[in-house]
Amino acid sequence: MKPFSESCEQNKQVILETIKPLLQNYRSVLEIGSGTGQHAVYFAQHMPHLQWQTSDRQENIEGIQLWLEEAHLSNISSPLVLDVMQAEWPKLSVDAVFMANTLHIMSWHDVEAFFSQISKVLEKNPSLIIYGPFNYHGQYTSESNQRFDQWLKSRDPNSGIKDFSEVNQLAEENQLKLVADYEMPANNRILYWKTKLS
Ligand SMILES: C[S@@+](CC[C@H](N)C(=O)[O-])C[C@H]1O[C@@H](n2cnc3c(N)ncnc32)[C@H](O)[C@@H]1O
Structure with a gap:
């Protein structure tokens, strides 16, 4: 059965409204931690100029495939098995990397691996967009966080x-x-970085 994430349904529109202008001149995105694949389908539908590359750890690949098969969109690519801790990342050339609600699932060690790999492995020095909750000055931004x-x-x-x-x-x-x-709503943020060269 197709996996379903209620939080994706709740946040996909506000994320789209924020990232669409950032991605308007780009052609390709690698999503890390695609989860169910719901974000990928929604964002690819609403940004047809982008080729959206999904990825996640092995256990989520089948679920993402089910969403992609149903959506039948030519601008989403079949999910890659990608755990940020794996030694060899696939060689990719994309304009942007997108990751939602995944940094807080990771250990600090995973986060370090993620940042070192995106700068090493992705050929085009892509921009990076991360959605999720963050603390500031060591403080939570809300009791719910x-x-x-x-x-x-x-x-x-x-x-x-x-x-x-x-x-x-x-x-x-x-x-x-x-x-x-x-x-962003519900005490979340979207952080947007570009490579220092660009
Ligand atoms: C809370 S889910 C978020 C999924 C989706 N991005 C969303 O917003 O609904 C966290 C995702 O991070 C992925 N993840 C956790 N650790 C990871 C790692 N080391 N490498 C790649 N993905 C990882 C999980 O497999 C899961 O799909």
Whole structure:
């Protein structure tokens, strides 16, 4: 059965409204941690100029395929098996990397691997867009984010909401420069970086 994420249904429109102008001059996007594939289908439908490359860990590939088969869109590519911790990432050439609600699932070690790999493996020095909750100055931005973080850590002590400045420092060390930090509903953010060269 096709997997379903209620949160994707709730946030897909506001994410689209924010990322569409950022992606208007781009042609290709790699999504990391595509999850169910719902975001990919919605964003590819509403941004037909983009080729949307889905990816996730092996356990989510079949579910993403089911969404893609039903949507029947020529501008979504079949999911790649991609765990940010894998030593060899597929060689890709895309204009942007998109990741939603995945950084807080990862350990800090995963996050470091993610940033070092996107700068090394993707040929075009792509822009990076990350959606999700962040802490600022070591503080939660809401009580609901604090409860969410406690819940995440009760499942996996290595996961949890990351601090914006620590993530941004890692981004800078990997040749990315923050262009924008958008406030989103439900205490989420969209962070947008470009490579320092571009
Ligand atoms: C909460 S889900 C978010 C899925 C989707 N992006 C969304 O917004 O609904 C987190 C996703 O991160 C993926 N993920 C977690 N750790 C990962 C890793 N090390 N490499 C790649 N994906 C990972 C999971 O497989 C899952 O699909």
